[in-house]
Amino acid sequence: MKKINLFLLSTLFLGVISCGSDDDASGELVSVDPNPVEDTILDENTVSQGISVDGATRVTGNAPTPTGGITFTPSTTTQSAFLSNGFNIRLTAPDVATGAYLQVVQDGTPAGDYLDISLAAFRASALQNKKSGFMKNSKMMENEVEIDVDFGETVTPGKFCYLLCIYDEAGNISEPVEICVEVEAWGGNPNIVGTWNFVKSVENGNTQLLGEEDCEDATVFCNDQTEITVENAYCDTLLSLPVTFNADGTYEYVETSKYTEINYGASAETCTATFEAEKDEKYTSRGNWAYDEEEKKLTLVEFTYIDEYDGQVNNGVEEDGYLLFDGDASVTASTLVIKQTFDEDGISETFEIFFEK
Numbered sequence: 001m002k003k004i005n006l007f008l009l010s011t012l013f014l015g016v017i018s019c020g021s022d023d024d025a026s027g028e029l030v031s032v033d034p035n036p037v038e039d040t041i042l043d044e045n046t047v048s049q050g051i052s053v054d055g056a057t058r059v060t061g062n063a064p065t066p067t068g069g070i071t072f073t074p075s076t077t078t079q080s081a082f083l084s085n086g087f088n089i090r091l092t093a094p095d096v097a098t099g100a101y102l103q104v105v106q107d108g109t110p111a112g113d114y115l116d117i118s119l120a121a122f123r124a125s126a127l128q129n130k131k132s133g134f135m136k137n138s139k140m141m142e143n144e145v146e147i148d149v150d151f152g153e154t155v156t157p158g159k160f161c162y163l164l165c166i167y168d169e170a171g172n173i174s175e176p177v178e179i180c181v182e183v184e185a186w187g188g189n190p191n192i193v194g195t196w197n198f199v200k201s202v203e204n205g206n207t208q209l210l211g212e213e214d215c216e217d218a219t220v221f222c223n224d225q226t227e228i229t230v231e232n233a234y235c236d237t238l239l240s241l242p243v244t245f246n247a248d249g250t251y252e253y254v255e256t257s258k259y260t261e262i263n264y265g266a267s268a269e270t271c272t273a274t275f276e277a278e279k280d281e282k283y284t285s286r287g288n289w290a291y292d293e294e295e296k297k298l299t300l301v302e303f304t305y306i307d308e309y310d311g312q313v314n315n316g317v318e319e320d321g322y323l324l325f326d327g328d329a330s331v332t333a334s335t336l337v338i339k340q341t342f343d344e345d346g347i348s349e350t351f352e353i354f355f356e357k
Helices: 044-050 264-270
Strands: 057-060 078-082 087-092 097-106 113-118 144-151 158-168 177-184 194-203 206-209 213-221 227-240 242-245 250-261 279-292 297-309 312-331 335-344 347-356
Touching (some): 044 097, 044 113, 078 087, 078 279, 078 297, 078 312, 194 227, 213 264, 279 312
Parallel strands (some): 078 177
Antiparallel strands (some): 087 144, 097 158, 194 206, 194 242, 194 347, 227 250, 242 250, 250 279, 279 297, 297 312, 335 347
């Protein structure tokens, strides 16, 4: 079944908060000032003790001296992080790379320990995208690694940097790259606060309206060794999607939809398209949101969800939070547009969602 899957476009709103036209700038928008708490310089040892990576070993002292013979490319050298959830490190590394060293630094002063991280569990082949409602997730490419770094309660809003290098079994250690992080406070731009209702989505120029059926065809390979093409084999209809952003930095969205799908086994047996009965689905997501005024980015971190479909209810809890969306956002007094652009197999793709109050 094809979902609109709007949020985490994994790795998921639009890039500029603006007043738009003169009609939109009628005084209904509130001026946005940078949050000074996020400019606080964090102590390197406090941050180091407050971060963790699954399977990593904490080692006292400085990370080993680079030897060369291996290189990597980080996706960025500046990034945002979020309370409890932490941040992800995406990089391109050769297959021979087996691990990474991460050491927090501040103004050239390293923390008193570092993390020795195994890369096996973080490579593209080992990672699966989580179903997360209406957002989209970017696919990882071959040789890409995405390390999930979690925060403990001692990490507060502010700024810090870390050095990252990779190594292989032959003892080669890359030169380190310094990456700086801004830990965002929850909430932010007051113009986003309120309830917004889905109007349409636009994917690479193709528009999908609320209540409009979205279908995919399918090929059925019949038991008699023939095959048939079934039009509209899988169809979804989004019925409602309100998203509420609260001033305390929490959010909730409830996506209701209906779908029909082909009964593949019965269709293969008779070589005639046979469909399941129409079913309803409801996905509820709750968590926290943050707005980065400098980067003009909106982020949603999901902590609980309820997925109800075909009479079944799946309750989920993300103790460290799941990065549902991290992208650009633009807002006027009556419209909110979120957008994410990423590369899929070398082709740039853009996904936008339009909301109104």
